[in-house]
Amino acid sequence: MNKIKLISLFATMLVLLLASACGVKSNDGTTNNANVQPADSVKDTNAVNAGGSAQNEDDILIIVDQTPKPIEGNSFDFVVKKLPEGYALAEMQWKSDKTNIKNTVQEAIAHGGNGEDGFYISGNGQFSGFFYPDSMKGEEGKVTFVFRNEQGKERTWQKSITLK
Numbered sequence: 551m552n553k554i555k556l557i558s559l560f561a562t563m564l565v566l567l568l569a570s571a572c573g574v575k576s577n578d579g580t581t582n583n584a585n586v587q588p589a590d591s592v593k594d595t596n597a598v599n600a601g602g603s604a605q606n607e608d609d610i611l612i613i614v615d616q617t618p619k620p621i622e623g624n625s626f627d628f629v630v631k632k633l634p635e636g637y638a639l640a641e642m643q644w645k646s647d648k649t650n651i652k653n654t655v656q657e658a659i660a661h662g663g664n665g666e667d668g669f670y671i672s673g674n675g676q677f678s679g680f681f682y683p684d685s686m687k688g689e690e691g692k693v694t695f696v697f698r699n700e701q702g703k704e705r706t707w708q709k710s711i712t713l714k
Contacts, residue, residue, distance in 0.1 A: 609634045610707045612695055616714050624687060624713065627679040630695070634705050637697035642669040644680060646691025682713060689713045 611632035619625065630639060642658060644651040653661065653669040658678070661670035671678045680693070690712045697705045 610695075610697070610705065612707050612709070614693060614709055614711060616711065618714075623681060624684065625679050625681045626711070626713070627677065628693070628695075629678065633697055634699075636699045637703075637705055638699075639695060640698040640704075641696045642680070643694040643696070644669075644682075644691060645694065646686075646689040648689055649686060649691070686713050 609632070611630075613629045613631060615627040615629075633639070639655055641652060641654050643653075651668055655671065658669040658671040659673075660666070661668050661681070662672045662677075665681070667681045667683060669678070669680050690710070692708050692710050694706055694708045697707075
């Protein structure tokens with residue numbers, strides 16, 4: 551059983567590593583950054599850096615899906631579609647007047663294996679979301695995703711939602 555968890559952990563870390571690649575090297579050794587937008591362009595109030603200023607809407611794209619699922623328990627799914635160049639997902643947070651939950655990527659991977667409440671990432675990195683108990687249904691709050699680069703700089707993305 552531990553061998554399966556270890557393999558799942560490495561597979562997930564590989565997916566996160568690939569997702570945080572800084573650019574694509576061509577055969578001539580140059581880096582192709584054609585899709586990179588300037589960070590000083592201000593368009594999206596959901597993408598906020600650690601200093602609190604808005605960032606380019608194209609830097610971060612996260613889809614939060616609260617459609618009902620045929621599973622026991624309560625959850626929402628999320629997919630990181632686009633993240634800032636050189637950054638990787640570091641932690642996820644749920645904050646409301648009643649509850650404050652913060653999970654690192656490593657904790658989310660563990661929850662993906664054991665089904666524990668909080669943020670989860672499945673063993674192969676294909677599915678990610680947030681499990682919560684019935685007592686949290688109806689809570690209004692913010693889901694926040696924190697991304698960090700190798701220099702320790704942070705970028706965050708937030709969305710206000712009501713847990714269904």
